[in-house]
Amino acid sequence: MAGGDPPPPEADLPATEVDMTAVAAEVGKHPTPEASGAKPDERTGMGGEEEGKVKEMDGKEEVAVKDVEDAEETKVEQGMGKENEKIGVKEKEEVDVKEKEMKRKAEAEAEAKEMEGEEPKGKDVRGKESMEVEGEKEKKDKEKVEIEEKRRPAGSGPDTPILAVPMVAVPCYLASPVFAGQFAMSHQAALASVTAQAQIQLQSPTSSSYSEGLPSPFPNPVTPKAIMPLQQALSVNEGNAYRPVLEKSSSFQSRPHHVTVNMVGDGFNWRKYGQKQVKSSENSRSYYRCTYSSCLAKKKVEHCPDGRVVEIIYRGTHNHEPPQKTRFVKDRAAHITGSSGDDETLRLVNAEIIASRSPGCKLEQGAISEASEQLFCSSDCEGDADNKSEDDHPSTEPQQKRRIIETTTPT
DNA sequence: CCACTTTGACCGGGA
């Protein structure tokens, strides 16, 4: 079924911390992703969809959402290790820079320099990043132009390709061996978690751009609404925001351990319809589709051989409301789904997971860019994973937020 | 019996 389904609706969502925590926790904890029925409408040719990428970093999660403007992609990456973090950040910067190179090259460089100063980039991730990023970049480049023309958010402007969205600044802790085991065991869980985060981020950033530029399939864009709760929880700043979370992150960062962030499901049911080994990397990629009949939403999850989720990419938006069975996650994530646009893709990368435990894994670590990236930390979280998907039955978990179980608390 | 996961093969796009 479905993965997590937290029952508490927005009303329940209290708050920022809670949400964040929950989210983060989920991410870290969730071992399995989920999948559920889906409908095969789309085919390979989805080219017009938007993708979002979300990256999380371990101690902190950073979220760099690229503006959809560029390519309509939202990327969320999750990073984790400190070491990796730096690298990740750097890499990400590169990527971002590239994407917006045209416009913000100078700025980017400056930022990059800062990051580099800390560490030299270099990492395996690159390979992957390059591929994905570059590949997408290029593609998007083309699309980008079109898109930009079509939708250019006034506020964001074409130049604002990257939206820095504070994904989740939740305290992340979890790095317990247990989690690790879980991760390894189920990538799915990770997936779910990542997914959730990604969605969240997506919405936020996206919502800004999307909302203005693209109308969502839904009559009522869930995006903004949905996001709001999430954002609030996460960052507390909807409008601006993207930084408040940092504070939290800091605290989290303090944590000695890495943090694993697990996200919960997005609230939707996904069904795995394929898996492939990434050629450029050792990681494997799983393809999930929303089970809803007419929903075209899809999600790609990349994980290391170890099973750790490296990256999650969301594509398309749900044209339906999330099944609210009982998952808190859903509340948040689900609401988010409505991003805007038919096709939005969100990419979540869990560097932390990989980095931490699997040197072999490669993900895009880059991560944090200046403003674009924020770190979010999640708390350990719970097992949202359970909720999410496989495990869960809709009501199995009480949900709310169980996730806050931190194994490691922040200092 | 149903729903989901897994796996191999197929298809289309791009280099």
Place this chain on the structure above:
DNA sequence: GTCCCGGTCAAAGTG
């Protein structure tokens, strides 16, 4: 025109 690769479908298997 060919090769490589990503993405998807469909069949089989499992819970």
